[in-house]
Amino acid sequence: MIDASLVSMASKTKQRQALKILNDTFGYPEFRAMQDEVVYTMLDSRDAFVLMPTGGGKSLCYQIPSMMRDGIGIVVSPLISLMKDQVDALTRCGVNAAYYNSSLKSAEAKEVLARFEAGELEMLYVAPERLLTKAFLKRLEQVKIALFAIDEAHCVSQWGHDFRPEYVRLGELRKIFPKVPMLALTATADEQTREDIAKCLGLGRARRFISSFDRPNIRYLIAEKRQPLTQILHFLSDWKDSSGIIYCLSRKRVEDLAVNLQRQGVRAAAYHAGMPARVREKVQDDFLRDQVQVIVATIAFGMGVDKPNVRFVIHHDLPKSIEGYYQETGRAGRDGIDSEALMLYGSGDVNLVRRLIDNVENPRQRQVEIHKLNSMISLSEGLTCRRKVLLGYFGEHLEENCGNCDVCLDPPETFDGTKLARLVLQCCNDLEGAYTAGYVVDILRGNTHSRIKARGHHELSSFGKGKEINGDEWTSIIRQLVHQGYFTQDVNKKSTMCATEKAEELRKKNAVTLAKYQPMVRRKLKRFNRDRDDHLFQKLVDMRDKLAEDEDVAPHVLISDVALSEMSKMHDVKTVSALAKISGMGKYKLDAYGEQFTRVLHEHAEQKANEEVLSEDGAPVLLAKGPPANDAQHFTWILYKGGASVVDIAQQQNIEEQSVMKHLIALVRAAHHIDVPGLIGSAFDSLMIELNDADPYASLSEVKRDLSVDLTNEQFRLILAWREALGIS
Ligand code: ADP
Ligand code: ZN
Secondary structure (H helix, E strand, O other): OOOHHHOOOOOHHHHHHHHHHHHHOOOOOOOOOOHHHHHHHHHOOOOEEEEOOOOOOOHHHHHHHHHHOOOEEEEEOOOHHHHHHHHHHHHOOOOOEEEEOOOOOHHHHHHHHHHHHOOOOOEEEEOHHHHOOHHHHHHHHOOOEEEEEEOOHHHHOOOOOOOOHHHHOOHHHHHHOOOOOEEEEEOOOOHHHHHHHHHHOOOOOOEEEEOOOOOOOEEEEEEEOOOHHHHHHHHHOOOOOOEEEEEOOOHHHHHHHHHHHHHOOOOEEEEOOOOOHHHHHHHHHHHHOOOOOEEEEOOOOOOOOOOOOEEEEEEOOOOOOHHHHHHHHOOOOOOOOOEEEEEEEOHHHHHHHHHHHHOOOOHHHHHHHHHHHHHHHHHHHOOOOHHHHHHHHOOOOOOOOOOOEHHHHOOOOEEEOHHHHHHHHHHHHHOOOOOEHHHHHHHHHOOOOHHHHHHOHHHOOOOOOOOOOOHHHHHHHHHHHHHOOOEEEEHHHOOEEEEOHHHHHHHHOOOOEEEOOOOOOOOOOOOOOOOOOHHHHHHHHHHHHHHHHHHOOOHHHHOOHHHHHHHOOOOOOOOHHHHHHOOOOOHHHHHHHHHHHHHHHHHHHHHHHHHOOEOOOOOEOOOOOOOOOOHHHHHHHHHHHOOOOHHHHHHHHOOOHHHHHHHHHHHHHOOOOOOHHHHHOOOHHHHHHHHHHOOOOOOHHHHHHHOOOOOOHHHHHHHHHHHHHOOOO
C-alpha cells in the first residue's frame, strides 16, 4: 500500500532514464510492483521503508537510484558472502561496485578505498561494523553519498529472528548525514519488528511500501510423517539435480539424515552450528556453486544463503512457529520459478515440542510458546487452503483458495464425525478428564494393558466402543476435535484431555465435520507443467557452469536459471541479439556470454533438425540412437544429407543402388531422418492406406504382391522400416 498523497515528484525524464537502466543494464523489460515507486522516492531524496517478501526484487530498489543519483550508494549488508555475490553480479551487468569488509586482504582493501575516494564506484557494500568506525565515517564525510540502503533491516530488532547488535548503531547515520536519503529493506512479516526498525533507524517519516507477502510460486505441502527417509527419497526423485534444503530439529537428526541420503546416492551435506566454521563455510559455498545438491541443516542455516534457485525446502521436523516456517520455506524459489515446500508432520514431534515448552520457567513465555505451537498445529491439521492460513496469520486476507497447496490440489474427503465426537466425549467424561489422548484411544479401542485393568477402566461404558477404527485414525480424529475446540489438552496437567464448553453442542446437534484420515506417503499431485526442453536446459546449465568456473563465481551470479529456462524455450537462434529479450540478459552479459549461449542453442537446433522425423501431425517422434553403424552407411548418410539422389550416391561410391537402399533402411532403423515418402514418390500415400488395410495374417510377400504398385524388395523394406520406426506397424 502506497499512501496516495505522496505521489512521486521524479520527473518524466528521470523515470524514463530509470527504465532504460532497467532494460539495458539489468536486462528486464519492466519494473515489478512497487520497485518503480521506491526508485522514484529515492530520486526525490526521500526516505523509504520497503517490506517485500524474499524474491520480491528489493535489490533493484537501491541499485538503480545509486546509479542515477550523484555520488556513491552505500549499502549495508550483514553477510559477507552475500556482498560478494551481489558485487559479482553487478560487475557482470557492467556496474562499478565493490565491497568492503573483513574478508578482504589489506592490499585489496586499499584498492577498494582508492577507487572509492577517486569517485569510481557507483555502489559500495559495507559491513556495519566497518562502516561505523570513526575512520570510515570520516572518509564518508569527504565524498558525495547518493543514498544509504540498509538491507536485512530486521537485524536491528531484538524481536526479530536475527538480531545483530552492530545494526542498532546504524541509527547514528541519520544524525550524521541528515540530508542523505535512507532506504531500509526487509522481508520480515512481523509487525513488532517493523516498528522497531522504523524507530531505531529514524524512519518515522519514510514512505512505506508494503507488498503482499504471498509467494505464489511456492507450493505448500504438508504430509503425515510416516517413514521420513522413504518419503524424502520419493520427494527427491521429482527434483533430480535441483537444489534444496532439509531442516531438522537437532544436530543428531541432521547428521543421521545426511548420512542416510548419501548412502542412497544423494549429493547431500550436513550443516549445523556445532560444526567448525571452516567446514560450514565450505558446505555453504559448495551449495551455492551447485556442487552439493541438498543441505541437511538445523535452522542455523539460512540467512546467509542468497541462492535464487533453491527449488525445494523440506521440514523433516515440526518448525517452532509459523514465522519460522514462513521464513524457512521462503528460501525456496527466490527467482520466481515453481518450487515446493514439504513439511512432514508427526505427532511425536508435537509431543517433543510440548515437553520442551513444559520446561520453560517463565509463565508468560510459556504461554507465547504454546500459542505458537498451537498455530503451527492448526496450520498442519487444518482442512483449509494452507496459503490462506499462512497469510491469515500475518493479517493478510486471501480472497480465493490458492490452488497451489496440497489441500487445494487434493482436498481431503470429509464426513460427519458427530457420533465419533460423542464417543470421545463420553470417554473423557468417564475418565474425568484425567488422562492423555493416547489413553483415551486405548480405552476406545478396548486395549487391555495392565494399567487399564489395574484401574478397572475395562469396565467403563465407553471401553471398546470404537474397536472398528484403528489407532492412527483415532489419533487423527482426536487431534481434529482438539483443533476444532471441542477438547483441550491441558499443558499444565501433562496434556490430559478435557472436554470444553463447546463440547456441550455435541449432545444437541450434528455439528462436526472431520477429514477422512489418509496415511500419506506422498499424495499424487499434478506435476508442474514446464514447457521447456529439459535436454537443452541441461546443455545451457553445463555451459553456464563452465563459464562460472572459469570466472570463479557462483553459477547463478553469472546467469540465472530463469534466463536459461527462457532460452531453452527458444527455437533456433542464430544471432546474439535474439537473446536480448531474455530476462536478465543486459547489454554487458550479451557481449560477454551471448556468443557461447547462441552457439549452444544453434547446435541443439541443428542436431534436432537432423535427427527428428516428423510424424503426420507434425510432432517430432524420432531421435537417432547414435551415428551410422559403419563407414559405408556413414558415407551414404553424408551424401544423402547433402541432397544427392540414390542413383548419385551409388555412382559416387561406385556401388549398386540396391546397396545404397540397404544403407538407407539401416539408417531409418537407427532413427536417422530419411525422407521416405519423398524417396517413394507420389504413390506413397495410397501405399500407406493399402498397408493399413492389409490382412494381418498374410505373409509379407503376399502383402507386397497384393499392392497396387510394383515395389522393389528394398523399397518395400524401406517403407516397412519407416513405419516401424514411427510405431505404425
Ligand atoms: P529480494 O532481495 O527481494 O529477495 P532480489 O532483489 O534478489 O529479491 O530479486 C529476486 C530475483 O528477481 C532476482 O533474480 C532478480 O534479478 C529478479 N528481479 C528483480 N526485479 C526484477 C524485474 N523487474 N524483472 C524481472 N526480474 C526481476
Ligand atoms: Zn491452497
